[in-house]
Amino acid sequence: MLTDAERERFAQIADVLIPSAEGMPSASQADVDTVWIDVALTHRPDLDELFRSALVVGDGLPGAEIVELLNAEHIPAFEALGTLTAGAYFLNPEIRVRIGYPGQVPTIPRNDVDSYSDLLENVVERGPVYRDV
């Protein structure tokens, strides 16, 4: 579980990575810092240490400068932070709806040969492409 200070710092950084723009909510508006980061960390405990190490970089600096510093000098920590931030954002079902991604849901396969048979006839007409040995 993140401390209050870690959560506050994370919210600051996460909103630089994922701001409110293009009609989409920011990370904090999508509850990334309060809800979904905890879910993400549950699934990726291997990133916990690197993630927390990112939260102590650049104490006192504005969020944008912390992000630049992480990207320049703390790449593994920044990659862990980025994976978890984006992963947490996309865990929010409302975000999935807004980007038009239904997730991986069961779909019955339907034979669609009729939709491409016209193109395939041309392949057949061109004849074999293997080497006769």
Next chain:
Amino acid sequence: MFTIRSRDLPDVADVLVVGAGASGSVAVKELAEKGFSVVCLEQGDWTPPSEFAGDKPEWELVKQKQWHPNPNVRDHPADYPIDTTESDVNPLMFSGVGGSTILYAAHWCRFLPSDFKVKTVDGIADDWPFDYAELAPYYSRMDREIGTSGLGGNTAYPDGEEFPLPPLPIGKIGRKAAEGMDKLGWHWWPGANSIPSREYRHRPSCLRYGTCLTGCPAGAKASTDITHWPAALEAGAHLVTGARVREITVDHKGLASGATYVDREGTEHHQKAAVVIVASNGVGTPRLLQLSTSSLHPDGLGNSSGLVGRNLMMHPYGAVSGTYEDNLESWLGPAGHAIESMQFYETDASRGFVRGAKWNVMPSGGPLGMRSGYGGRPVDESWGENFHRNVKANLGRSFEWGIIAEDLPDEANRVVLDPTLTDADGIAAPKLIYKSSENTTKLIDFHVDRAREAHEAAGAISTSETRLMRDCGWHLLGTARMGNDPATSVVDQWGRSHDVPNLYVIDGSVFVTSSGVNPTATIMAIALRSVEHLIGDRSNQLTSAVS
């Protein structure tokens, strides 16, 4: 839970199989159904479909760790570490019942006739000791066993290939890619996949999860834990999971006498056997043979040729991704290949290289999967407002033409025992020494350029390319090659060791050349052919007097 070591294991098995993956599963099932006592030692465990994350929201998070195909990343207790510091490519595999079929993409491809005659037609490498016609009946039998979905009449094959199940949908990505190929007049065909398009032999139909590479949550994809092991166990086969084999033992004559293995409690056991089959993949098999030294086999078992571990082939993989205006729902599975192309598969000397590659169209996954390698690039390239723009531009709108480059055998590319690295049981880990060749570089350059043209012809608004993906070593081949000459090969055409007549290798290690297609269909067809010969020739089989 790992299987508790069964009290009813035979003191001396007729056949001991090391590895419960693609080839080992075939051998165990065939032997058990013919009445032989068979013990299989598998270092991993069962993986029920409910454990796969493909149908869960966290799928894209856990696929980068817990279900990563690279064992060095996954670091599962069943995995062994592999030193890749001197390899251009990382080996990918899975340890468990079903082996790497648990995580494979299920592209079900036959070799082409020329693949068996590379020396004859191109003057390089070697011919195989048998040809396409010899293996074709075994391909057909495996098609039925695993339930291949495909469309007959493919003009890339001489017999047109017929399949027991109709093809899976090629979807919008397949249709879009096909439009480009049609404009260019290039070959394409709906991909054949070992994924049932409808219920087949008590297996459910595919449910189009695009997650085949992290396991099939529907339990549809043909992994051998569900296609072969139920029948094998019903026929009386013995399976010991959590059994890491440290050595194949030999008797005073140098014949294989069984194997020593360590269970998950760290206790060492020995299983005696009249015949030993090694089916541990192109890295695990040469590792085990090299670990099995003795006074009669000081350089490792079956290694009088010095070729155990050499000629490693891993199919360097290039890819061109295209982004389109239309929403192509490119997260939709299976993955699986929607369509393939063999247009540039055969050698054309004017291109400046020999051999070729199969192309395949695959889905591109969800929003997180499109993002990787954040660090070091300008922040605003991937983050800030561009985070949202990139998702809108790419999600569902991009797909990949993948290129499986034929990898030619080179003795310098090899698997050796690492001098310091060990697995959790203290057993020497394998080290890969592998460099992609100049021929491969030229081959991939040519194919990437053509694949970009294919995307452009299909209307892509942008493309990006990868000329050699590091995490691409799915196909581990050639490290115990077959042949008729004991000086230039490790096993004969039936997988029998030239040196140790009751030792067999039946996995991808025996490949003479790699082809440019996904090899699992060929691995399983060869395993079936080998084990049938073993059974048919049993009256001539030398065995150890271990009992």
